[in-house]
Amino acid sequence: MINIIVVLVVIAAVVFAVMRIRRGGGCGCGCSSCASGCSSASKNPTDTNTEYPPESSLILDITGMHCEKCSTGVSEALNALDGVSAEVNLAANNAAVKLSKAVSAQVLRTAVEDKGFELTHIRVL
Structure with missing residues (x-):
């Protein structure tokens, strides 16, 4: 009987560990959506060498955001980026960005990815 209990405890620990690892792509808030991860990530990378000039208006498509x-x-x-003003739309999974200085796609991508999300597309308006 004690062996069955030990096995069940080990299985539960493994399940919780796997769930915690899968949650790593979200914000870490623990909401049920973040725990499920993002299954719709696009593999259409934006050219990181692109530099957007001052006065550009952009839409950044971002995957992985599930809560406020x-x-x-x-x-x-x-x-926090120099020359960037952004409004994030959770429902649309994007950010409207206006630039007052030149900013590269790599700088934008790094800012998003450092928070644990994926920048999939940058659209110039």
């Missing part, structure tokens, strides 16, 4: 904490983190990261 997610979008707030991305918003803070983008707005």
Whole structure:
């Protein structure tokens, strides 16, 4: 009987460990959506060598945001960049960005990815 209990405890520990690892792509808030991860990530990378000039208006498509904490983190990261003003739309999984200085795609990508999300496309308006 004790062996069965030990086996069940080990199985439970493994299941929780796997769930925690899968949650790594989200914001870490623990909401049920973040725990499921993002299954719709596009593999169409943006050219990281592109530099967008001042006065550009962009839409950044971002995967992995599932709650207000997610979008707030991305918003803070983008707005912390010199010359960037961003408004993140959680429902649309994107950010509207206006530039007052030249900014590269790599800088935008790094800001988003450092928060644990994926920048899949940059559209110039």
